[in-house]
Amino acid sequence: MSLRAEVEVPAVLQEPTQGLALAVEGVDLRFGGIRALRGVSFSAEPGKITAVIGPNGAGKTSVFNAISGFYRPAAGRITLGGEDITSMPIHARAKRGIARTFQNIALFHGLSVLENIKLGGHHTMRAGLLSAMVYSRSTRDEEVALRAEVERKVIDFLEIDHIRHLPVGVLPYGMQKRVELARALAMQPQVLLLDEPVAGMNREETEDMARFILDVQEEWGVTVLLVEHDMGMVMDISSKVVVLNFGEVIASGTPDVVRRHPEVIRAYLGTEGADPA
Amino acid sequence: MSEFIEYSLLGILSGGVTALIALSFVLIYKGTGVVNFAVGEVMMLGAYFYYAATVMFGLPPVVALALGLIGIAVLAVAFERIVLRPLSGQPPVAVLMATIGMASIIHGGVEAVWGGDTYSPPPLLPRTPLIFNDILIPGAVLGNFAVAAVLIAGFFAFFRFTSVGIALRATASDPVTAATLGIDINSALRLTWVLSAVVGTVAGVLIASSAGLSPLLAAAAMSVFAAIILGGLDSIVGAIVASLLIGWVEALAAGYLGGKSRDIVPFVVVLVILIFRPYGIFGSRTIERL
Numbered sequence: 001m002s003l004r005a006e007v008e009v010p011a012v013l014q015e016p017t018q019g020l021a022l023a024v025e026g027v028d029l030r031f032g033g034i035r036a037l038r039g040v041s042f043s044a045e046p047g048k049i050t051a052v053i054g055p056n057g058a059g060k061t062s063v064f065n066a067i068s069g070f071y072r073p074a075a076g077r078i079t080l081g082g083e084d085i086t087s088m089p090i091h092a093r094a095k096r097g098i099a100r101t102f103q104n105i106a107l108f109h110g111l112s113v114l115e116n117i118k119l120g121g122h123h124t125m126r127a128g129l130l131s132a133m134v135y136s137r138s139t140r141d142e143e144v145a146l147r148a149e150v151e152r153k154v155i156d157f158l159e160i161d162h163i164r165h166l167p168v169g170v171l172p173y174g175m176q177k178r179v180e181l182a183r184a185l186a187m188q189p190q191v192l193l194l195d196e197p198v199a200g201m202n203r204e205e206t207e208d209m210a211r212f213i214l215d216v217q218e219e220w221g222v223t224v225l226l227v228e229h230d231m232g233m234v235m236d237i238s239s240k241v242v243v244l245n246f247g248e249v250i251a252s253g254t255p256d257v258v259r260r261h262p263e264v265i266r267a268y269l270g271t272e273g274a275d276p277a
Numbered sequence: 278m279s280e281f282i283e284y285s286l287l288g289i290l291s292g293g294v295t296a297l298i299a300l301s302f303v304l305i306y307k308g309t310g311v312v313n314f315a316v317g318e319v320m321m322l323g324a325y326f327y328y329a330a331t332v333m334f335g336l337p338p339v340v341a342l343a344l345g346l347i348g349i350a351v352l353a354v355a356f357e358r359i360v361l362r363p364l365s366g367q368p369p370v371a372v373l374m375a376t377i378g379m380a381s382i383i384h385g386g387v388e389a390v391w392g393g394d395t396y397s398p399p400p401l402l403p404r405t406p407l408i409f410n411d412i413l414i415p416g417a418v419l420g421n422f423a424v425a426a427v428l429i430a431g432f433f434a435f436f437r438f439t440s441v442g443i444a445l446r447a448t449a450s451d452p453v454t455a456a457t458l459g460i461d462i463n464s465a466l467r468l469t470w471v472l473s474a475v476v477g478t479v480a481g482v483l484i485a486s487s488a489g490l491s492p493l494l495a496a497a498a499m500s501v502f503a504a505i506i507l508g509g510l511d512s513i514v515g516a517i518v519a520s521l522l523i524g525w526v527e528a529l530a531a532g533y534l535g536g537k538s539r540d541i542v543p544f545v546v547v548l549v550i551l552i553f554r555p556y557g558i559f560g561s562r563t564i565e566r567l
Contacts, residue, residue: 068457094459106454108447119447119458122440187458 019047019223020081020097020190022067027076029062035247036062039076042242042252044191049217049224051234054244055267060227061103063244064195067225068100069093080191097190101180103199103227107168113179114164117154120186157219158182158212174205181212185220192216194226198233206230210237235259243267283412284532285525290418292524293425294480298501299508299516300429301477306510308449308469310369311361315376316477317498318383323349323478324485324494325387328398338401342482346475353474357467380495388492395491401482417487424483428476429517436513445469500540503547508557515559523547 022044029037037059044050052060065071067078069090077086085093099120107116155161158178163171168179177197184192197213198206210233217224228234234241235255242252243264251261258264298316305313326348330341356379364372402420406413436442448455448465456462477498484494504523508515523543530542550558 070453089461090453090456091459091461094457100457102454106451106457108450108454110446110450111443115443118440119443119455119460122444122458122460183458 019221021046021079022098022191022223022225023079024063024067025077025079027063027066027073027078029059029066029071029247030074037066037073037247040244040247040249041076042249044223044225045240046223047217047221048239049213049226049237050240050242051238052225052227052242052244053229053231053234057246058244058267059247060244061195062247064100064193064225064227067093067193068098094187097188098193099184099187099189099191100193101177101184101195101197103195105173105176105180107176107180107183109167109169112165112167113160113171113182114155116168116179117164117183117186120154120183121149121188154182154185157185157215174201174208177201177205177209178212181209181216185216185222189222191223191225194224194228196228197226198228198230206233213237279411280532281529283414284528286412286414287418288525288528289521290414290422290524291528292521293422294483295501295504295524296429296517296520297425297476297480297483298498299504299520300432300513301473301480302498302501302505303508303510303513303516304469304473304476307513308445308473309372309466311372311376312369312510313376313473314373315380315383316473316501317495318380318387319349319353319474320477320481320484320498321490321492321495322352322383322387322481323474324398324481324490325391326478327401327482327485328391328396328490331399332396338399338486342401342479345482346478349474349478350471353470354467357470361466361470362463384492384495393492395489396485397489398482398486401486421483421487424479428479432472432476432513441468500543503543506557507547507550509559510557512557512559515557519558 023041024043025041027037027040028035040059040063042050042052052063054060062071066073069085069088073086077084079085080093080096080098083096085096085098088096108119111119155164158181160175160178160182163175163179168176171179181194181197194213198209201209213224213226214237216222226234226238238255240252241255241258243250243258243261245263245267250263250267251258253261298320301316301320302313305311305316323345326345327338327341330336330344331338334341336344360375360379361372364375400417402417402424404416404420406416407419408414436446444455444460445465445468447458448460448462449469452462452465455465481494484497500523501520504519505516507523508517508519523546526543526546527539531539534542
C-alpha cells in the first residue's frame, strides 16, 4: 500500500506536467466464451481529451477496467508513457499516475468529503507505517502540508469548499460526482479515466462538469480519457473520439471525422445519412 | 447501595479488557469480513509468550510484553500470507474454518509445550488498590481498565486522524476502489491481522498477569461473543459499549445471584435485547448467516 510510499517528493508540490500518453495495443478480453474486446487499439495523447463512445455493451467500460487493472487482457498490451503496465497490480498503476472515477460513484460513504479527497493523496505520502502509527511529527507535518495543498488546489478548483466536512452520503448526486473527480485529482494523476462523468445529470450539472473537465485538461495538463453516452458533450470537449461497437474499434479521429463516419452512423442509428450528434 | 456501586464499578472496569478482546474480533470482521474464531487462542498464545519471557528467561515484564507482541505480530503476518491469501475469493465459511483450524493448532501446541497447569506470570502493572469510603477497587482491575482505555483511545485516533487509519477504513468498505487510489490491499489486510493480534495479545497478558494463565484463557474470548453480537459485529463503538455493559451485568449477577450465574445472565440479557434489535445495538441492518 502506500503504507510506505515510493514517491520521494510529494507529487502535489510539483508543477503541472503534460500528462503521459496512454496506449491500448491489440487488447483482447474474454469472459468465458464471450469476447468483450477484440484487438482494440487506440491511444490517448498526452494532455488531450480523448473520448471512447459506443452503444451499450460495446465494451467501453471493459476497456476502462482493463486499463485500471481489474481485468487482465488475453492478448495485447497497455502502456503508460511507453511503460508496459499490462500485468501491473491495480494499486501500482495508481502510483504510476492512473486515476479514475466510476460509472456508479464509488465514494466511501462512511467518510467525509475531505477524508475521501485525502485518500486520493494517500499514495504521495512519504510516511512509513511505523511513523504513522506513532503519529510522529514528520507524519503530522506531512499530513498538514498535504491537506493544505489538497485544499488549495482541488477543493477550490472544484468549488466544494462549503461541503468538505459533510459525509458524502448526504450529498446530491451531481455533487458526489464532483467529489469523486476531486478525489481522482488529489492523486495528481498523469492520466484521468472518467467513466460516464455526466451520466444521470441534468443539463446544468452536465455543463458544470464539462467545464471542470476542460479546466482540468487546460490548467493541470492531465491526459483525459472518458467514456460517455452524452454525444453532445463528447463532441464539444474531446480532441479525439474512439468509437467501439461489439468490442471492436470501428472509427477514431477528430469529432468532425467521427460524426460523419458511415460505420458510426450505422452503429448508432441503424440508418445512413443521419447525424448522431 | 454501596454494594451496588462497588459491583457496578468492578463490572464496568473489568469490561475494559473484554472490550479489547471484542476490538480484536471487530477489527478483523470490519476489515476483512472474516469471523475470526482464533482470537481466544491468539490471546492465550501471546500470554504464554509473555510468561515464557518473564519466568523462563527472566526478562522484565515490559520487555516481555514487547517480545510477546512482536512474536504474535510475526505469526499474524505468516498466517495471513500462508493460509489466508490463498483462500481469498473463497466463501467466508472457508476462511472461518481456517481460523478454527488455526485455533486448534495453537491450542494443541500450547498444551504440548506448557501442559494444562495454571501459572502465575508476574504482574504487568502495580497492584495498589483504590479505596474510597467502604468501596475497594483492586489495583489489577483498575490497571487493566486503564491500559484498555488508553489502547482503545489510541485506536480511535489512529482510524480517525492518520492517513494509514483512513486508508484501512477505506479498504474495509470498498477494497477495489481503495486499490484504484493506490492502496495496496494485501498490505492493508496484513496490517489488519497484525493490529487485531496485537490487541488480543495485550488483553491476554492483562488477564494472565492478574488472574493466572492456563489454556482455559482462550475460552474468555467465547464469552466476548455475547458482547460482539450485542454491539453489532461491525461496530467498534458498539463492541466497546456492549463489553462494558456485559461486564456490568456479569458483576451484578455474580454479586447478587451467586458466582455461577455470571456465565448465564449475560447471555440471557443478550438474547432479550436481540429479540428487539436483531442486528445488535449499533450494528448495520444486515444479517449474515454463519
